[in-house]
Amino acid sequence: MLLSMQDISKAFSGVAALRSASLSIAEGEVMALVGQNGAGKSTLIKILTGAYQRDTGLIRLEGEDVVFATPGQSQARGIATIYQEINLAPQRSVAENIYLSREPKTRFGLLDRRAMRDGAAAVLKTFNLDIDVDLPVAHFSAATRQMIAIARAVTQKARLVIMDEPTSSLDEREVAILFQTIRTLKKNGVAVLFIGHRLDELYEICDRVTIMRDGQTVAESAMADMPKMELVRHMLGKELAAFEAIARDGGSEAKPVRLLADGVGSGVRVRDVSLTVREGEISGLAGLLGSGRTETARILFGVDRLQSGAIRVDGRERDYNEPADAIADGIGLVSEDRKIDGIIPDMSIRENMTLALLPKLKKAGIVDRARQQEIVTHYIKALGVKCASPDQPIKELSGGNQQKVLLARWLCTDPRILIIDEPTRGIDIGAKAEILKLLRRLADEGLSVLMISSELEELLAAADHVTVLSDGRSVAALKRNELSETALLAAMAHQVN
Ligand SMILES: Nc1ncnc2c1ncn2[C@@H]1O[C@H](COP(=O)(O)OP(=O)(O)OP(=O)(O)O)[C@@H](O)[C@H]1O
Ligand SMILES: [Mg+2]
Structure with a gap:
């Protein structure tokens, strides 16, 4: 040994x-x-x-x-x-x-x-x-x-x-x-x-x-x-109900388009991306690493400037200068790299979770502690965050539990459009099913979700339709009934024939 x-x-x-x-x-x-x-x-x-x-x-x-x-x-x-x-x-x-x-x-x-x-x-x-x-x-x-x-x-x-x-x-x-x-x-x-x-x-x-x-x-x-x-x-420690499909079988096509990208481009990583996210649906964004998924999210959220094409939010043309403009329009972004622009390691779970919400929690400059506590308790329970107390520094949590806190940070702002980059990275199979179900529940309440994912299983289980990127371009838009592992892989490898 x-x-x-x-x-x-x-x-x-x-x-x-x-x-x-x-x-x-x-x-x-x-x-x-x-x-x-x-x-x-x-x-x-x-x-x-x-x-x-x-x-x-x-x-x-x-x-x-x-x-x-x-x-x-x-x-x-x-x-x-x-x-x-x-x-x-x-x-x-x-x-x-x-x-x-x-x-x-x-x-x-x-x-x-x-x-x-x-x-x-x-x-x-x-x-x-x-x-x-x-x-x-x-x-x-x-x-x-x-x-x-x-x-x-x-x-x-x-x-x-x-x-x-x-x-x-x-x-x-x-x-x-x-x-x-x-x-x-x-x-x-x-x-x-x-x-x-x-x-x-x-x-x-x-x-x-x-x-x-x-x-x-x-x-x-x-x-x-x-x-x-x-x-x-x-x-x-118990039986798990199968990884059930929680996508909707059509029906969302009739809903109004909340977020629309039309030939969006910026720099060399994003050249020509078109996609739609309707009210109450989970719209998937697939592609190999380097295909421009994260970069597209950054443009939609106002981190990077739009250089070509157009973005429409609720039908109005938008060209954000900075994320604050996107946030004001009800857009949230849960980023993929929790260490780089995600957690603040020394701050508590409570503070990390309510960071984006803080301006709204303040009344005359004072944080409404009771309301903050209520929200934090709710999401710790809803997402099953394993922690000793909300006052624990977030760096003490396991990787997957940090991810859950970040997710809660945006969910608690009640966004109308949520862009989520690799929502279940590093999250165990039980919690993964829970998070996808939660996103579906939120979609049912009207939230529009743009879900970037590398996991085919996740896209197949949860997305109502999927846009596939390759080399900075949208190369396929697959409807629910066209979605399969083979179809996704073929589009990702860009073997359109
Ligand atoms: N430095 C620390 N201070 C306090 N508690 C800690 C610290 N490091 C880990 N823990 C706690 O120990 C437990 C085990 O965490 P650990 O990081 O080993 O989990 P893990 O199995 O790697 O999970 P994951 O799949 O989410 O990465 C967790 O409850 C975590 O909060
Ligand atoms: Mg770990």
Whole structure:
């Protein structure tokens, strides 16, 4: 056994995050670690890597008892980690990030910039990533940053690579490349611990699975011996009603168009996008990563300026200078990258949740605390946010629970049009169904939703119709009765024939 963790427990200010959790991984094994949001997955690996200290329990690496006081110590023993929230130095170059604290030196002890540049370019090439390694990491998309972080781990000659939700910001092509890399790691005897919420992916790439619930390990088995429903049952601790379709079968075509994009363009990423969102419907926006979905949302929300085409809101032509103009028109945007323009880590759940609502909560400059409390309590319950109290700093929540708070931030402003970018990224299967149902309920009450999603399953389950983008252009508009996995994939690959 390469690694075994036994009876690990950990409490944060008296609240148990882990209660006797266990995990074992053999050499060259790909182990899935699954569980609902807040089950303790990230905490367990942070203890393994020395980012957190355990309260009790044993960690054995290659037969030897170990305690890592810092991440540096576990790294020195061949444990590399790709965190859920990418931990790169944004202002430093790609090459510097890949070699961070292991920079190659020349004979004279100087930084060997050329070796660094060539080495970084070579390793990225094995990921089919051909980018300028002199540019700062901040220059690249979330997906590319993720690939850079993985490349860094690979160069660290790790024995165990831990990946916390590595695919959540990757598109299908990039996931395929990542899986290829995992297979190569495996062949070289490197073990991989893979934390993820997308079950199909886990079944594709993992050998074994460890399932956690409420801070405990509840099952461990070969992937092949664990039927999907059984796995979900272990995760939830109860049976889950099937991922039911909650889209409407037509009927919304008669409703008035709330938001219309007509040949919208801006810069090189968005060239010609047309779409409609009617009252009370969920309009899907699909496309591969880099197809211009997020950039389109930014234009519709007034973050980026419209350069060509037209936007109409309730029939009136609109050209927003800034998001405040869009917000004044009743538009909300839940962005995809919660770390970059989402959460304020040190502020409480309450403050994070009511940030967009704050102006409306103020009477004569004073926040209406009672009303604020009522709203926060409501959404914590409605979305099932797992937290100790609304006063807890949001950074203490698990990734999926942070996402729920962000979603609530916009829902509580009562928007008329909600643009939502990857609504269920990083959210477990139980909560995912809940969130889609909630969006449907809101749509039934008249909300117009534009839902950007990389998950075909989600679009098929929830969207009333779907616009597909490819290379900054809308290339297909699929009605509910035309929607299928094949139709979506074909349009995304832009194989129109
Ligand atoms: N620094 C911290 N302070 C206080 N509580 C914390 C801290 N880190 C984690 N927790 C709590 O520990 C529990 C487990 O969280 P963890 O991040 O391990 O969940 P997870 O399984 O990774 O979930 P997700 O799928 O949402 O990422 C949660 O209830 C979380 O709020
Ligand atoms: Mg986590």
